[in-house]
Amino acid sequence: MEHELTQHADAQTHHHHAHAEASRHDHGHHLLQVEDLSIGFRMYEEDVSFFRAKQREVEVIRSLSISVHVGEIVAVVGASGSGKTLLADAVLGLFEPNATVRGRIWFDGQLQSASALAHVRGRGISLVPQSVNYLDPLMKVGKQVEGFARTGAARSERRRRREELFERYGLSAEVANLYPFELSGGMARRVLLCCALMDDPRVIIADEPTPGLDLDLAVRALDDFRAFADAGGGVMLITHDIELALRVADRVAVFRDGTVVEETAVANFASPDLLQHEFSRALWRALPEHGFEEGEV
Numbered sequence: 334m335e336h337e338l339t340q341h342a343d344a345q346t347h348h349h350h351a352h353a354e355a356s357r358h359d360h361g362h363h364l365l366q367v368e369d370l371s372i373g374f375r376m377y378e379e380d381v382s383f384f385r386a387k388q389r390e391v392e393v394i395r396s397l398s399i400s401v402h403v404g405e406i407v408a409v410v411g412a413s414g415s416g417k418t419l420l421a422d423a424v425l426g427l428f429e430p431n432a433t434v435r436g437r438i439w440f441d442g443q444l445q446s447a448s449a450l451a452h453v454r455g456r457g458i459s460l461v462p463q464s465v466n467y468l469d470p471l472m473k474v475g476k477q478v479e480g481f482a483r484t485g486a487a488r489s490e491r492r493r494r495r496e497e498l499f500e501r502y503g504l505s506a507e508v509a510n511l512y513p514f515e516l517s518g519g520m521a522r523r524v525l526l527c528c529a530l531m532d533d534p535r536v537i538i539a540d541e542p543t544p545g546l547d548l549d550l551a552v553r554a555l556d557d558f559r560a561f562a563d564a565g566g567g568v569m570l571i572t573h574d575i576e577l578a579l580r581v582a583d584r585v586a587v588f589r590d591g592t593v594v595e596e597t598a599v600a601n602f603a604s605p606d607l608l609q610h611e612f613s614r615a616l617w618r619a620l621p622e623h624g625f626e627e628g629e630v
Contacts, residue, residue, distance in 0.1 A: 363439060364567040365401040365424065365458070365536050370394055370436035372419060374429065390433060394419055394591045397436075401536060401567040406558060408570045408578030410616065411588030417571045418463055420588075421540045424569070425460055426450030441535055455481060459534035461542040463571075465521035468513040474524055475509025481531035491531075498527040501557075503550060518545040526554055530561075537561060540571045555581045575602075575616045587613045 373392040393416045401407050411417050426447050428434055438445045440453055454460070459481075460467075469477055478498070479491040486494075499508060502523040513521060522545045529537055539558060543551040558568045559581055572578055578585050579599050587595040587610060594610045601607035605614040617623065 362403050362442070363400045364403055364441055365569065366437075366439040367397060367399050367420075367424065368437040368439075370397040370420070370423060370438070371434070372423060372428075373433045375431045375433065392591065394423070397592045399569075399586050399593055399596065401569050403565055403567060404562055405583040406562050406568040406570055406581055407584045407586055408572060408582035409586045409588050409593075410572060410575050410578045413573045415588060416591050417573075417588055418540055421460065421462075421538045421569070421571055424450070424538055425454045425458060427454075455532060456484070457534055458536045458538060459529040459532055461526050461529045461537065461539040463540040465513070465516075465518065465525065467525065468521060470513050472512070473509065474511050474513065474516070478509075478524060478527050478531055481528045483532050494531055495527065498530055502527060502553070519547065519550070522546055523550065526557075530557070534566065536567045536569065538569050538571070541573070542570070543572075543574075543577065575620060579620075585613075587616065 371392060372394040373390040375388050375390055397420065399407065399409070399420075409417055409420065422428070423434065424438065426445075426449075428447060434447070438450065440450070440457060443449075445453070450458075468474070475492075475495060478495045479488075482491040482494060495509070496506070498504075499506070504520065504523055504527070508516070508520065508524070513524075516524065522542065526542060529539075537558065543554060546554065555577070558570065562568050562583075570578065570582060575585075579602055582599055584596060584598055585602065586593045587597075589612045595608065595613045597608065597613070602617055602620075605617045608614050608617060
């Protein structure tokens with residue numbers, strides 16, 4: 334795996350983009366900064382016998398830049414299967430062996446290597462993953478959730494925090510003694526959300542966090558993300574649901590063809606005339622209040 338990192342002259346204060354109007358973040362500090370991220374995979378040619386096939390690199394993410402600031406939620410919005418989850422994996426230092434990764438990632442002002450990103454995973458950056466398969470099938474749920482508490486926390490403190498989160502998300506005390514295979518899909522997603530909130534993270538990466546949740550619990554999860562950001566954290570919300578993004582986010586990063594084609598304040602989705610890219614305008618047309626007007630999404 335290649336992971337190309339270039340030191341920035343002023344990693345603490347640099348800004349790579351023009352800030353969207355109406356964004357509520359603290360202009361002085363990036364919690365998470367991704368610059369010129371490109372990810373490709375070495376693959377063998379198709380329709381050629383194995384012994385004659387040559388390797389080629391397929392670029393899935395290209396020249397992507399995005400940031401999350403103190404006090405804000407940034408929604409990365411794009412079609413399902415477009416590579417958004419790969420962005421989440423990169424931020425967390427999760428790279429496949431055949432991946433070629435180039436770019437620069439800062440966390441809390443510090444330039445990160447792949448090993449450094451792995452170190453802050455779960456200790457400063459928490460993930461709410463898309464797949465419930467992240468849960469260990471051989472460990473009871475309660476023990477798993479408590480394992481995400483900050484290092485050094487007493488057992489009683491871990492249990493109290495877990496019980497508090499379970500109550501908030503409608504998980505009964507008995508759930509702690511269940512194994513993941515005994516959970517419904519919605520219950521498993523609530524457990525994953527509890528895992529992310531157990532520690533005291535600076536940034537939450539939420540990858541499609543609400544499928545499988547009923548409306549009340551989905552709203553509660555979004556409200557918790559909002560409260561987390563308002564308390565000084567930052568959230569990167571990865572979703573295909575533009576309605577969800579507009580409900581809770583401060584800025585929307587429109588993701589298409591492996592990169593961010595437009596980064597804009599939520600307020601600009603009030604009118605297509607305020608949006609610069611055609612794909613952003615197509616997302617606007619797809620909103621229910623606009624009658625699901627025809628357009629490419």
